Amino acid sequence: MKKTIIAFFVCLVTIVSMAAKDVQNRGRLCLTFDDCHWGGWVAVMPIFEKYNAKASFFPHSALSAGALKCMKKLSDAGHTVGPHTVHHCKATDYVKKKGFEAFWNDEVAPQMKAYASVGIVPKAMAYPNNASNPEIDAQLVKRGIKRLRGGLPKARPHDPKGLKRATLVPFEKLDAMYMTEEAVATNHLMRGVGIGTFYNTDIEDLIKGIRRAASNNETMVLYSHDIQKKPSGIGMKTEWLEAILKAASEEGMAIVGFNDLP
Numbered sequence: 001m002k003k004t005i006i007a008f009f010v011c012l013v014t015i016v017s018m019a020a021k022d023v024q025n026r027g028r029l030c031l032t033f034d035d036c037h038w039g040g041w042v043a044v045m046p047i048f049e050k051y052n053a054k055a056s057f058f059p060h061s062a063l064s065a066g067a068l069k070c071m072k073k074l075s076d077a078g079h080t081v082g083p084h085t086v087h088h089c090k091a092t093d094y095v096k097k098k099g100f101e102a103f104w105n106d107e108v109a110p111q112m113k114a115y116a117s118v119g120i121v122p123k124a125m126a127y128p129n130n131a132s133n134p135e136i137d138a139q140l141v142k143r144g145i146k147r148l149r150g151g152l153p154k155a156r157p158h159d160p161k162g163l164k165r166a167t168l169v170p171f172e173k174l175d176a177m178y179m180t181e182e183a184v185a186t187n188h189l190m191r192g193v194g195i196g197t198f199y200n201t202d203i204e205d206l207i208k209g210i211r212r213a214a215s216n217n218e219t220m221v222l223y224s225h226d227i228q229k230k231p232s233g234i235g236m237k238t239e240w241l242e243a244i245l246k247a248a249s250e251e252g253m254a255i256v257g258f259n260d261l262p
């Protein structure tokens with residue numbers, strides 16, 4: 001009996017402290033994934049579910065029936081999905097050459113139409129190659145795309161051989177990537193940092209950054225591509241995804257898609 005009562009109180013304290021963590025301001029983690037990897041994204045949905053985590057997925061291409069089926073599955077599970085253009089061309093170059101209307105009609109609208117055919121109205125997108133400017137941002141916002149994933153230029157320069165590692169900025173000190181609540185409320189452009197061996201990701205270093213964001217109640221945005229045991233250089237190792245989600249959830253961070261942002 002005594003043991004049962006103790007177990008009951010331990011359980012109660014755990015529940016109360018978990019609930020308290022939810023309302024504490026412990027920052028936000030926005031994971032985003034780009035390009036044509038919908039099959040792999042769907043395959044790891046149970047990992048996101050395990051941590052009650054949501055993410056954002058941005059495929060390019062004309063979105064075949066097979067692709068749409070996967071995007072619908074992700075969307076139905078509460079993840080954010082949105083366009084990344086049909087041909088993965090830089091918005092800045094396209095708009096400069098042909099104007100915004102052509103960019104929208106040729107590159108974004110066909111994806112919006114495909115999403116609409118399965119009942120999805122995207123409110124977020126990712127710029128191919130993170131190439132954006134404030135004029136294009138404003139035009140997209142007018143069309144209902146409220147969150148735009150860009151990148152932090154030169155934050156962690158490409159250095160596949162590790163020769164310049166000493167010059168790379170540790171995640172914890174990469175101040176430009178951490179958004180205050182005010183910045184989240186007032187900016188449509190969400191600048192992320194790339195995760196993958198190509199981007200020199202060191203998982204321990206990244207986890208220190210996650211802990212910083214939680215301590216300061218900051219929002220951090222990361223982007224990657226495929227999620228696999230052995231991904232491409234610009235992809236996320238499955239074990240990294242687990243480590244990231246585990247650290248963020250231990251810290252009590254909200255792990256959310258762009259559609260969930262205030």
Ligand SMILES: [Zn+2]
Nearest residue numbers: 034035128129
């Ligand atoms: Zn891309």
